[in-house]
Amino acid sequence: MPFRFFISWPWTEGETEALLRPTPMKVQAMRSLSGKPACTSSRRFSSVSCRATGSGSEGASSYSSRRESMKASINPSGARSRLVAPNAIEARPDVEALEKLVRSEAAPDASPVLICGQVSHSLTKEREEIIHSMEDFMEEKVYKYLKPVEKCWQAQDFLPDPASEDFIPEIQALRERTLALPDDYLVVLVGDMVTEEALPTYMSMLNTIDGTRDETGSDDTVWGKWTREWTAEENRHGDLLNKYLYLSGRVDMRQIEVTIQNLIGSGMCPKTENNPYLGFMYTSFQERATKVSHGNTGRSAAKHGDQALANICAQIASDEARHEKAYQLICEELFRLDPDGMMMAFADMMKKQIVMPAHMMDDGVHTSRGSGAALFEDFEKVAYATETYTTADYIDIIDYLIKRWDVESIKCSSADGQKSQDYVCKLPNRLRRLAERAEKRMKKTANKQEVKFSWVYDRPIFV
Structure with a gap:
């Protein structure tokens, strides 16, 4: 899965306004x-x-x-x-x-x-030429992070073989293992799967990016081939999680399918302006966030006694780790070729915050009952409560990327680039201070609220 959670900052609006000026993207804001x-x-x-x-x-x-x-x-x-x-x-x-x-x-x-009210196509002609100049780099340095089909795992490798005489007993064993998975874990796993299944949206988004889009749907360019083959590798993730959850019998598959259809129909808005500088910064962050999230769901599955599911999550996390390296390598090259432009892109995406494309997920019933919050907002709370993906993870990824690209040592020649560099380098410590204060406030007023998810047949979850 290419993209992961948008962080819900638990501190006050006044604090974030002064630092990040975030506005959580809502559907109505698209008008x-x-x-x-x-x-x-x-x-x-x-x-x-x-x-x-x-x-x-x-x-x-x-x-x-x-x-x-x-x-x-x-x-x-x-x-x-x-x-x-x-x-x-x-x-x-x-x-x-x-x-x-x-x-x-x-x-x-x-x-x-x-x-549609958004800044778009912000790539300049000069920077488009930089992107075009990277085709040899992509071929020689980046493309190796994709695997040939014959060397890739497939969903069937982890599922009962329907042609085997042991098919029914193996399904029964799978169902017995998943009985130990708590509902809050299932909600997180379903959210992961739903996000993975919205893959058509992510490929569409990548094909809006100037300078790298697959113009015909079958371009023989390195950028076009990368997008299609990356998508093909990612496609296995949703397939596998979907089938595993279906066989488990623990979740309401119809409500999940409604959610998937709604999400794909809603699309996504990563606020990348059709700009590859912003787009690759976004994917560099989200691929790492995905690796963290799938790794945590795998470890939780093992703790609850489902080692088979733990292995599945580990395999998916391994894919995300390869893809993370590829996108971060692209950004590294852009920092080398255009340090000021890439530095401004880094700061810009951090000010906007990295949003999860699944923030528009909707099962058709969640918002009208219970907490009154949107499905994605309550899903975030469960992910945070189960420590699947937290504010600390979000900040750690920013810190990691700063070190990964040695941002502090990059020489920026423009005032805008230097200002962006200063902002980015100070950001992790600023966010940690805000998070610590927010954590203290939350502990003082911690009152768990009952939330119902149609995905788990409305069984109550307290977050």
């Missing part, structure tokens, strides 16, 4: 302020085809037309650095100042392009 689609893009980098709200006129590709069309198309993009309140648009006649609010922090020299 323009006027309630109409904000705009569409017809050209890749510097032009916008945008319909001005209420005017019916098309924005031309010229800079002046683009500026005018932007007045009616700004809306929340998920990062507060780009937020403009509805009344701010009417009250601010300074178009250049308005542009500054939505200009990509990761690419301040790129012309703003807005699609």
Whole structure:
């Protein structure tokens, strides 16, 4: 699975506003302020085809037309650095100042392009050339992190063989093993599986990235082949977890299937602006987060007596470890080729926070009952309570990436790059201090709440 949890910061909004300015992405934030689609893009980098709200006129590709069309198309993009309140648009006649609010922090020299209220296509022509120059590097250094099909494990390697005479007894043994798995563990495992099963969305997202997309669906480029073969390896993860949970009889598969369909239909919004600098920073983080999460679910399975499930999770974590190395190697090369650009991308993604694409998961019933929270929000609480993936894990990954790329020693020549470098290097310690204060507050007011998940037949879980 390529992507993992969006961290729910347990500290106050005032504290995070001063540091990260995060805005958890909500479905309703994907609409323009006027309630109409904000705009569409017809050209890749510097032009916008945008319909001005209420005017019916098309924005031309010229800079002046683009500026005018932007007045009616700004809306929340998920990062507060780009937020403009509805009344701010009417009250601010300074178009250049308005542009500054939505200009990509990761690419301040790129012309703003807005699609559905989000900054998009922030990759400049110069940086696109850098991406194109990396094809030999991908072929020689990165592609080796994918395995030939004949050397890959398959889901059937870990499941009872339906052609075997022992098929029914093996299923019975599997079901007996899973009886010891507690409901909170099952919720986390189902959440992992649902996220893995939304793989079509992740491949679609990668194919929106400028400079690396698979233009035809069968491109013979190293970037196109990487995306397809990476997807093929990842596809086994959801297959295996899905079948194992189905055979266990412990979960409501129909509700899980509804959740998967809803999630794929909702899509995802990692806020990567179709920019490979941001995209590879995102995948570098999320692949490592996935490895951590699957590793923890495996260790928990072993503690509960299901060693077969523990082996499954370990194999999936092993795949994620290979993919993590590949994406981090790409980022390492980008730091070498364009230290300022990559440093700004690192800081930009940290300010936005790394969101889990499954934040739009929905089983159709969860939000309307119980805690009233969205399914993903309650799923996060269970993951945190079971120590499957925590705030500490999130911060540790940031710290790891800083050391992995030796960020403190990178020479940035621009003021923006140096500012971003200073921000990133100080971030782990700042977050740990905030987390410690939040932990103390939580202990003082810790009152567990009953939450019901349709995935486990509404059996109550206290978090």
